[in-house]
Amino acid sequence: MKRFDLIVIGIGLAGLTAARTAIGMGAKVLIVGRGMGALTLFGNTVDLLGEIPPETDIAEGITRWIAAHPEHPYARTGWEGIESAIAAFRGLFPPPYDFTASGQGNVLLPTGAGTMRPTWLTPVTMAAGAAMTPAETLIVGFRGFKDFQGDTVSLHLKCRGVTLSLPRYGLEGLSAPALARLMDETSFRERVGESIRQQMAGERFIGLPAVLGLREPAAVLKTLESVTGARVFEIPVLPPSIPGTRIFHRFREELIAKGADFRMGHPVSGVMVKDGRCEGINIQNPPLVAEYRADRFILATGRFLGGGLWAEMDRIIEPVFGIPVFQPEERGKWFGERFFDPEAHPIHRAGVVTDADLRPVDAAGRVVLANVRAAGSILAHHQAIEEKSREGIDIATGFLAAKRALAS
Amino acid sequence: MVKVVTMADIAHCRRKFMDLQTEVLIIGGGATGTGIARDLSLRGIPCLLVEKGDFTSGASGRNQGLLHSGGRYAVNDPEAARECITENRILRRIAPHCIEPTDGLFVSLPEDGPEYRANFIRACGAAGIDTLPLSPREALSLEPRLNPRLIGAVQVPDGAIDPFTLVVENARDAESRGAHILIHTEVTDLIRDGVRIAGVRVRDRITAEAFAIAATWVINATGAWANHILRMAGLQIGLALSKGSMLITNTRLSERVLNRCHPPASGDIIVPNDTVSILGTTSLRADDLEHYEVTPEEVTFLVDELSRMIPDLKGERFTRAYAGVRPLLQSEEAGDDRMISRGFTLIDHGSCSGPEGLVTITGGKLMTYRLMAEKTVDFICERMGLHVPCSTHVQRLPGAGQGHTLQDRLLRLRRQAPAAKGEILCDCELVPREAVDAILREGKVRELQDILHRTRLAKGTCQGGFCVYRLLGLLNERHKADVSGGSNLILKAFLEERWRGIRPVLWGTSLKEEELIESIYKGLFNLTSGEPVLPGGGGA
Numbered sequence: 001m002k003r004f005d006l007i008v009i010g011i012g013l014a015g016l017t018a019a020r021t022a023i024g025m026g027a028k029v030l031i032v033g034r035g036m037g038a039l040t041l042f043g044n045t046v047d048l049l050g051e052i053p054p055e056t057d058i059a060e061g062i063t064r065w066i067a068a069h070p071e072h073p074y075a076r077t078g079w080e081g082i083e084s085a086i087a088a089f090r091g092l093f094p095p096p097y098d099f100t101a102s103g104q105g106n107v108l109l110p111t112g113a114g115t116m117r118p119t120w121l122t123p124v125t126m127a128a129g130a131a132m133t134p135a136e137t138l139i140v141g142f143r144g145f146k147d148f149q150g151d152t153v154s155l156h157l158k159c160r161g162v163t164l165s166l167p168r169y170g171l172e173g174l175s176a177p178a179l180a181r182l183m184d185e186t187s188f189r190e191r192v193g194e195s196i197r198q199q200m201a202g203e204r205f206i207g208l209p210a211v212l213g214l215r216e217p218a219a220v221l222k223t224l225e226s227v228t229g230a231r232v233f234e235i236p237v238l239p240p241s242i243p244g245t246r247i248f249h250r251f252r253e254e255l256i257a258k259g260a261d262f263r264m265g266h267p268v269s270g271v272m273v274k275d276g277r278c279e280g281i282n283i284q285n286p287p288l289v290a291e292y293r294a295d296r297f298i299l300a301t302g303r304f305l306g307g308g309l310w311a312e313m314d315r316i317i318e319p320v321f322g323i324p325v326f327q328p329e330e331r332g333k334w335f336g337e338r339f340f341d342p343e344a345h346p347i348h349r350a351g352v353v354t355d356a357d358l359r360p361v362d363a364a365g366r367v368v369l370a371n372v373r374a375a376g377s378i379l380a381h382h383q384a385i386e387e388k389s390r391e392g393i394d395i396a397t398g399f400l401a402a403k404r405a406l407a408s
Numbered sequence: 409m410v411k412v413v414t415m416a417d418i419a420h421c422r423r424k425f426m427d428l429q430t431e432v433l434i435i436g437g438g439a440t441g442t443g444i445a446r447d448l449s450l451r452g453i454p455c456l457l458v459e460k461g462d463f464t465s466g467a468s469g470r471n472q473g474l475l476h477s478g479g480r481y482a483v484n485d486p487e488a489a490r491e492c493i494t495e496n497r498i499l500r501r502i503a504p505h506c507i508e509p510t511d512g513l514f515v516s517l518p519e520d521g522p523e524y525r526a527n528f529i530r531a532c533g534a535a536g537i538d539t540l541p542l543s544p545r546e547a548l549s550l551e552p553r554l555n556p557r558l559i560g561a562v563q564v565p566d567g568a569i570d571p572f573t574l575v576v577e578n579a580r581d582a583e584s585r586g587a588h589i590l591i592h593t594e595v596t597d598l599i600r601d602g603v604r605i606a607g608v609r610v611r612d613r614i615t616a617e618a619f620a621i622a623a624t625w626v627i628n629a630t631g632a633w634a635n636h637i638l639r640m641a642g643l644q645i646g647l648a649l650s651k652g653s654m655l656i657t658n659t660r661l662s663e664r665v666l667n668r669c670h671p672p673a674s675g676d677i678i679v680p681n682d683t684v685s686i687l688g689t690t691s692l693r694a695d696d697l698e699h700y701e702v703t704p705e706e707v708t709f710l711v712d713e714l715s716r717m718i719p720d721l722k723g724e725r726f727t728r729a730y731a732g733v734r735p736l737l738q739s740e741e742a743g744d745d746r747m748i749s750r751g752f753t754l755i756d757h758g759s760c761s762g763p764e765g766l767v768t769i770t771g772g773k774l775m776t777y778r779l780m781a782e783k784t785v786d787f788i789c790e791r792m793g794l795h796v797p798c799s800t801h802v803q804r805l806p807g808a809g810q811g812h813t814l815q816d817r818l819l820r821l822r823r824q825a826p827a828a829k830g831e832i833l834c835d836c837e838l839v840p841r842e843a844v845d846a847i848l849r850e851g852k853v854r855e856l857q858d859i860l861h862r863t864r865l866a867k868g869t870c871q872g873g874f875c876v877y878r879l880l881g882l883l884n885e886r887h888k889a890d891v892s893g894g895s896n897l898i899l900k901a902f903l904e905e906r907w908r909g910i911r912p913v914l915w916g917t918s919l920k921e922e923e924l925i926e927s928i929y930k931g932l933f934n935l936t937s938g939e940p941v942l943p944g945g946g947g948a
Contacts, residue, residue, distance in 0.1 A: 042932055111934055113934075146881070149881025310916070313915050338904055340900060340903070342937045
């Protein structure tokens with residue numbers, strides 16, 4: 001049996017941020033996760049709060065917004081908490097593959113549906129998307145890669161579009177990871193760049209699906225830009241996400257280098273609770289059940305998709321600790337009548353409610369477990385999908401949870 | 409409504425039919441209407457069918473897909489039971505490719521008692537339905553997920569039927585014999601010529617074009633919508649509308665149809681259907697034919713009630729809920745809709761103080777569609793003085809002999825050379841891009857849902873969450889100019905339609921998957937209830 005200063009449950013962006021923050025403070029950390037985390041599905045850019053209009057200064061916008069949303073996770077961190085957490089995140093991504101904001105406000109980037117989407121930090125491979133103009137942009141799709149429909153993008157953005165054939169590679173198996181690995185090969189990306197160049201009619205921008213390499217995306221970008229003579233940008237595609245996988249790999253590399261322990265692929269099968277504190281967890285690794293003890297725990301297991309929340313037919317539960325979950329009163333009220341209701345579905349506000357220290361509390365406001373904190377999308381009172389705040393909540397609360405946990 | 413084919417296609421189609429004349433005009437593209445079109449065509453009588461949506465938009469496409477043995481009706485309605493078993497045998501002969509001959513079990517639980525079981529076996533015998541009594545052990549060895557507390561089961565020749573293929577095949581066969589069919593074409597009025605109905609006025613629901621069709625006979629085969637048409641002639645018939653709700657599971661729960669062996673009730677049947685199972689059903693009065701939903705209470709009821717037959721049902725993943733409206737002929741005595749006869753009626757309005765030349769065929773059920781068509785066409789022939797016998801009970805449908813099960817699909821896929829397979833649009837149901845291309849080449853589909861009806865796209869686990877984005881990419885590639893700016897509207901309309909089916913079953917794994925779909929469309933793709941944002945920040 002091993003003993004840790006901190007065990008982080010969940011390997012999405014919130015859990016990774018918490019683990020890295022704690023390691024940076026000198027703690028002995030174990031991070032456990034049963035899957036790959038939502039990063040590898042949807043991670044592309046870093047959203048803080050997309051609903052703040054691009055012309056508004058983000059610090060002012062979020063500060064005002066927090067005042068109007070006192071129950072939101074950002075009200076726990078404050079703008080300062082977000083700012084320092086984001087600065088720490090950026091520190092993990094030095095150039096050439098760095099994340100930048102384009103000014104004081106949100107920036108609009110094209111999506112795989114040909115819409116524009118607001119975000120805050122952009123990886124270098126997507127940055128040029130903010131500057132594109134329809135008349136000067138060529139959208140390039142790959143025949144057989146069905147998770148990016150170039151014609152849909154170009155028609156909606158009113159750009160010119162082409163679909164390239166990659167003859168050597170059959171039509172069946174073109175997935176985003178397969179394409180990204182091919183792009184990591186210099187000769188392949190040079191050939192792709194050359195095919196694009198032959199299709200160009202004076203465009204200054206090239207939009208491609210977000211598959212520009214897993215290992216060395218900045219080098220892929222550089223090759224394509226030098227061959228085509230245009231500015232190249234990635235556009236997010238259907239899951240899985242290559243840019244999100246890059247973020248995941250960078251965190252994992254850093255955590256391993258700094259001595260964090262990982263237990264991946266197995267669920268937490270039980271928790272040891274005594275006198276209002278968690279003493280340890282069990283991880284099922286059939287046929288064995290291993291026991292891990294720590295002084296502190298951070299629960300960053302995500303929402304329904306990540307397994308942090310689970311919906312029975314009549315109620316929503318938190319399966320690891322059985323922490324009370326704030327939720328609409330009955331199943332009939334979980335969702336609105338229309339998919340695109342102007343209001344977010346009530347179930348999205350469900351989640352774990354915490355005190356100022358991110359410790360889960362019950363309906364009466366009493367702390368449930370003194371040494372357990374919650375971080376990320378499992379928290380109640382946000383609407384990450386609609387308000388476009390997924391990464392911001394993960395990073396800011398993951399950072400704060402680790403700081404507070406180790407200060408206790 | 410948003411279109412997916414070019415204006416030129418539609419104009420071409422329209423010119424052919426503008427202000428047409430026909431002998432018999434059929435209203436309704438369900439099983440009955442297309443069955444009548446096929447029967448008329450086989451007897452050499454010219455006809456034209458109009459349908460306001462796509463084929464099977466009404467009860468024909470919103471039922472359990474059950475090939476009744478008649479067992480369900482044997483005790484209470486022997487005549488319906490006899491009709492069922494006769495048609496059951498005919499359909500196995502003429503439409504084997506639409507049928508999975510699974511057999512069915514009538515399962516007795518302790519609370520159902522042995523008396524009903526004995527009655528049931530006797531009544532089936534009297535109706536000519538073969539039965540095979542099974543001990544609990546025998547039943548459990550056939551269907552291991554059954555409640556081990558069962559006291560016995562009776563095997564009958566139930567099965568599963570694919571109503572969409574059945575209807576499309578009837579339509580295809582009718583067309584190949586000279587019938588004309590117009591989908592997305594709605595009747596807006598009946599044209600009167602003195603005491604006769606002389607035809608109908610119709611409107612194309614996609615282009616909004618209006619035109620008239622003259623006919624000697626007009627057959628109202630609109631099922632639950634019968635009174636909607638009759639009102640245009642100031643008529644009304646006694647029709648009770650009964651909503652039945654059903655749930656679809658992600659996997660096939662049993663190899664056979666499972667019925668509770670007790671008097672017909674709600675929540676007493678599970679029908680295997682290809683890779684899934686369909687659980688049914690409820691029976692509630694429907695007021696509004698165009699807007700009805702499956703309520704959370706109905707879903708809870710069905711899951712609770714059917715858990716008696718399959719105890720671990722609650723852990724199952726449900727992919728969709730849907731409801732259909734049955735047209736039930738009103739009997740004099742009020743009461744439970746289940747006690748109203750499932751029989752059909754053929755009304756010659758001319759002989760009961762209505763206009764001549766107008767016939768309504770309604771009531772009945774999918775199982776008797778062919779018989780309903782036969783009786784209707786017999787009547788028309790008699791009035792026309794023609795003596796041509798019906799042959800729909802012996803003439804096989806055109807696709808008979810072609811397999812359609814998952815196994816057949818996999819075999820077909822495996823036989824193709826890797827290079828010819830092409831891109832798979834739908835990973836859940838293995839629908840190749842080529843299958844959609846073939847449908848588009850046929851030129852008959854008018855909107856997205858027409859394509860989805862004709863393939864297994866959007867029928868699998870993700871319910872179209874991934875493949876419809878890909879399908880729209882394909883449509884954009886083919887019809888660039890025509891759908892410019894519109895395909896995200898089609899996508900959003902699809903997601904709303906999908907939502908109606910998915911929302912009632914959102915808990916457990918389905919809810920988990922739904923978070924993925926919402927994260928993609930509202931999160932990643934930023935599709936919202938409002939107007940899209942364009943580059944440069946302006947609204948569309």
